[in-house]
Amino acid sequence: MCFLIAVVELIQSLVFLGNSMNLVRYFLNYMHYPVAQSSNMLTNFVGISYLLTIVVGYINDSYLPKLTAFVLYATIELLGVILLTYQAKNPNLLPPENETPSTFQAATLYIGLGAMAIGIGGTKATMPTHGADQLDHNKEGLISSFFNWYYIALMVAGILASTLMVWIEESYGWGWSFMISALLLCCSISIFSAGFSLYRCKKPSGSPIKRMIKVFVASTRNTNDTRSVEVHQSVKEQSYAKEKSYNKFKFLNKALNDDTIEVAQVEGTKSLLGLLPIFATTIMLNCCVAQSMTFSVHQGNFMNRKIFNFTITTQSISLVPLVVILVFIYLVEQSKRFYGNNKAINKIYEPHVRMGVGLVVSSVSMAVAAVVEYKRLKEFNEGNLMSAFWLMTQTLLLTFSEVNVVGGMLEFFYSKAPNGMRNLCTSLPWCSNAMGYFFSTMLVTACNSVSGIFGEAWIGGQDLNQDRLDLFYALLSFLSFINFIVFVIFVRRF
Structure with a gap:
């Protein structure tokens, strides 16, 4: 199936x-x-x-x-x-x-x-x-x-x-x-x-938002109840105190004093709250991916795109990285058949590890993009056209990053999602994609505004050869690395 x-x-x-x-x-x-x-x-x-x-x-x-x-x-x-x-x-x-x-x-x-x-x-x-x-x-x-x-x-x-x-x-x-x-x-x-x-088809379990709102309302009402002095005020909360998730978002535990609130509802609310910061750290990756569909195409137009006597499109260069990554994923799946019982190997395949690797590689890909653009500008100013195939390295790294992060997100969010919220949680990777594109537009605008104060905007002109796209890529690399550190903090807390 x-x-x-x-x-x-x-x-x-x-x-x-x-x-x-x-x-x-x-x-x-x-x-x-x-x-x-x-x-x-x-x-x-x-x-x-x-x-x-x-x-x-x-x-x-x-x-x-x-x-x-x-x-x-x-x-x-x-x-x-x-x-x-x-x-x-x-x-x-x-x-x-x-x-x-x-x-x-x-x-x-x-x-x-x-x-x-x-x-x-x-x-x-x-x-x-x-x-x-x-x-x-x-x-x-x-x-x-x-x-x-x-x-x-x-x-x-x-x-x-x-x-x-x-x-x-x-x-x-x-x-x-x-x-x-x-x-x-x-x-x-x-x-x-x-x-x-x-x-197999699971029946809908009702509105997850309503269940979360009930938990928040109940926890707020019971927290403000000054008549309670015991730490564990109900049998449900005393039993739940033995669970690892008890100490996360502890203010929600008071909702268990409400007879209509079950432990599963509180745990589900905590899980979603824990997933949201991790989701937020993936937006930066998609901001980087947006550059490959915009600025990278413009770069290719000022580079040598000929193979023998045939001129290819810049978009066609992405085919080679796609095929390479496709083969890589296939080999990973085949390796699982031989090393499926190896705990060390399985550790590498865990979704949060793959996401972390992907976020690090996205930072590296933008650093490579900055170096390539710096060299392209230097060659162009000297009257030479740099080969467009230099763009392949950054594209390969970014594709590898995207595969690991998106694939890891789908698995991680599905496996950690509360019951009745799996459709909502597995929608977050696609939402991250959209927000990454919108954030890219905002970042370009902000970058041009700030850099324009100190001289010329980095990417504010009509001619890419007069801009400083390399500095913008370097900024993306730095922000992506900071983003990775934030991701590690949130994953460890989760």
């Missing part, structure tokens, strides 16, 4: 990545929006898609069974893609040359994109938890392997999206791209539905 889920996720991610990687060109060439507005539209689309995972995670935990949830969200996404297909193939729904869209044309576009965003956020929030629910939770190695294969599916989708789908869009137009996306979504729904009779 997990194999079916991995295949479905591959198809879903292929549709999302295949369109989002090049969607800015659809806004520019088909809808005739200005460059800046097109870029903002794409950023908003991706960001909203990921942020919706939190909303969907809450809905799934509270009300919707996962089987119903996936079919619903995937169908909404399919309807959005069908609408965009109809628009791309119907000249009446596209603006004339050199004219911006009419209100009706723009509304059609936004409705289609909105439906896609809901579907993407819904399936991203549903699939990881549903896949892990099919496994025996007494065997942690199985859950770890599932999330590794889940991420392999994402990477294969990224490779196909950046090659096959982009080629279709450039060669045959967006009408064909959207049509193929619609067919792929139909396939994903059919493949997922084929396993209906075999899936």
Whole structure:
């Protein structure tokens, strides 16, 4: 069953990545929006898609069974893609040359994109938890392997999206791209539905937010009760005092004096509060990842991108690191078969260790990026073009970092999530992705404002060769290292 889920996720991610990687060109060439507005539209689309995972995670935990949830969200996404297909193939729904869209044309576009965003956020929030629910939770190695294969599916989708789908869009137009996306979504729904009779499906357990609010209210009310003088005021609290989690967020223990509050509710609230700071430390990584989709592309345009007599795109350079990491993950999975009983080896594979390694490597990748950009500027000022393949090292390191952090987050948050909150907690990695992109924009703006006070803004000009992107990368490296230290502190406390 997990194999079916991995295949479905591959198809879903292929549709999302295949369109989002090049969607800015659809806004520019088909809808005739200005460059800046097109870029903002794409950023908003991706960001909203990921942020919706939190909303969907809450809905799934509270009300919707996962089987119903996936079919619903995937169908909404399919309807959005069908609408965009109809628009791309119907000249009446596209603006004339050199004219911006009419209100009706723009509304059609936004409705289609909105439906896609809901579907993407819904399936991203549903699939990881549903896949892990099919496994025996007494065997942690199985859950770890599932999330590794889940991420392999994402990477294969990224490779196909950046090659096959982009080629279709450039060669045959967006009408064909959207049509193929619609067919792929139909396939994903059919493949997922084929396993209906075999899936394990847990029923929603009600609103986790309401349960948390009840714990906070009860703990506040009982803490303010001056009539109590004993340390352990109830049988439940006396029994709970023997648990390791008793001393964490101790103010919540007073909620146990309320007859309607159970120990599991208090522990669940504590677990979520402990996970939130760890989640916050992953945002910095995604801020670094955002640079590979923006500034790195601009760097490549000022570098030598020729192989023999053929000029490649900067985006194509990322294919080699993706393949290398894909092979690496496969070898890791194979090694588990031979060393699965070795405690020292298993320690390395623990999700929080992988996350820590990923955060350290992200700092190293930005340091390498700073050195490469410094050398590029030096070569450019001397009249030489540096090879674009120097970007491959930082891309490889950043991809390795992202794989470890995101894969570790999915496993860590799923395994540590309170019962009834697993959909919500496994949505946090995607939320971190969106917040990383937004934080990147804020950091660039703040960096330019501060550096502009002391001279010229580091990356405030129109010409990258007149900017100091190397200093910005160095700043990201420093912030990433501080972020890693904070992560270690929070993990140890958890």
